[in-house]
Amino acid sequence: MCPALTQNAVREGGEFVYRFRADQPGSYWYHTHETPNRALQAGLFGMFTVDPVTPEGFDEPVALHTFGGALTVALADAPPADGLATRTLSPGTPVRLRVANTDNAPHTLGVSGVPYRIAAVDGLPVTGRILRDERAQLAAGGRYDLVFTMPSRPVLMSAGAAGLLLTPGVGAAPAPSAGPLIDITRYGSGGTEAPRRFDRSYTWVLDRLIALRGGVPRLSHTVNGQVWPRVAPALVKQGEWIRFTVVNRGGEPHPMHPHGHHVLVLSRDGVKAAPIWMDSFDVGPGEVWEVALRAGNPGVWLAHCHELTHAAEGMTLHLAYDGVRSPFALDGHNHPE
Numbered sequence: 045m046c047p048a049l050t051q052n053a054v055r056e057g058g059e060f061v062y063r064f065r066a067d068q069p070g071s072y073w074y075h076t077h078e079t080p081n082r083a084l085q086a087g088l089f090g091m092f093t094v095d096p097v098t099p100e101g102f103d104e105p106v107a108l109h110t111f112g113g114a115l116t117v118a119l120a121d122a123p124p125a126d127g128l129a130t131r132t133l134s135p136g137t138p139v140r141l142r143v144a145n146t147d148n149a150p151h152t153l154g155v156s157g158v159p160y161r162i163a164a165v166d167g168l169p170v171t172g173r174i175l176r177d178e179r180a181q182l183a184a185g186g187r188y189d190l191v192f193t194m195p196s197r198p199v200l201m202s203a204g205a206a207g208l209l210l211t212p213g214v215g216a217a218p219a220p221s222a223g224p225l226i227d228i229t230r231y232g233s234g235g236t237e238a239p240r241r242f243d244r245s246y247t248w249v250l251d252r253l254i255a256l257r258g259g260v261p262r263l264s265h266t267v268n269g270q271v272w273p274r275v276a277p278a279l280v281k282q283g284e285w286i287r288f289t290v291v292n293r294g295g296e297p298h299p300m301h302p303h304g305h306h307v308l309v310l311s312r313d314g315v316k317a318a319p320i321w322m323d324s325f326d327v328g329p330g331e332v333w334e335v336a337l338r339a340g341n342p343g344v345w346l347a348h349c350h351e352l353t354h355a356a357e358g359m360t361l362h363l364a365y366d367g368v369r370s371p372f373a374l375d376g377h378n379h380p381e
């Protein structure tokens with residue numbers, strides 16, 4: 045969709061070496077950004093964990109991904125399983141399931157058979173209460189770390205018809221959780237106070253409008269009435285706090301995802317958030333979210349909807365740090381899906 049913003053596409057037979065300092069412990073994933081909808085759906089993605097916290101236990105990345113119309117559960121050591129993946133664990137084992145939604149639509153996660161906590165959201169720790177049969181919606185692109193201690197009976201982590209069954213080897217599998225949904229923005233604290241003042245404020249109005257794409261007027265997913273690359277970039281300066289007000293005037297959720305940054309969620313529809321850090325936040329139809337971004341990672345960064353057909357239809361812009369230019373030609377070429 046947008047190569048040549050932060051790197052060129054890796055050509056057929058070519059290679060590109062990524063070097064980064066793994067100084068941010070947590071659950072992450074990576075995927076192609078070249079015709080990402082098609083290529084990612086076909087499986088060009090992976091997960092990685094920086095510093096597992098329960099290496100002596102069952103500390104496992106779990107990718108939720110739809111292949112051929114069926115939601116699958118993929119663990120690190122096994123190909124994706126249709127329906128139910130199963131592992132045997134001894135009672136008392138510390139468990140941390142690092143669940144990533146690698147699809148375009150949100151998934152609703154539940155855990156039955158044991159009380160659990162969401163210990164991290166999008167890689168960063170969160171301090172929240174114990175959940176008993178409650179469920180949480182995970183945005184496209186988002187990650188939740190689900191933690192509990194393995195009991196002496198089976199536990200089921202479920203997402204729709206797919207799931208991961210952890211069993212001590214005896215007992216019947218519990219039914220998938222059908223409990224109430226929590227609001228992740230009010231679940232727990234990310235450990236940072238909301239700033240009192242902001243250096244800049246931007247508003248992104250997300251809509252479905254006719255816009256020119258490739259010179260042709262087409263129904264598009266727009267930001268402030270425009271499509272990539274004509275959406276005005278958000279200009280920021282190192283050290284600033286920036287407030288973004290994100291308004292969804294469309295009929296579908298928009299999981300907004302800034303690259304290179306987490307944002308501190310301040311409010312959802314006027315209701316104060318915990319607040320919590322996220323890097324993929326699902327702005328539902330008609331909703332208004334206020335988020336704060338701390339400009340501490342200079343660069344030229346894409347920010348887009350993680351429903352990748354929306355991103356390809358224009359719902360993409362970039363964050364530009366003052367004085368930083370992309371070394372690549374920003375041609376705005378939009379590779380059609």
Ligand SMILES: [Cu+2]
Nearest residue numbers: 298349351354
């Ligand atoms: Cu969208």
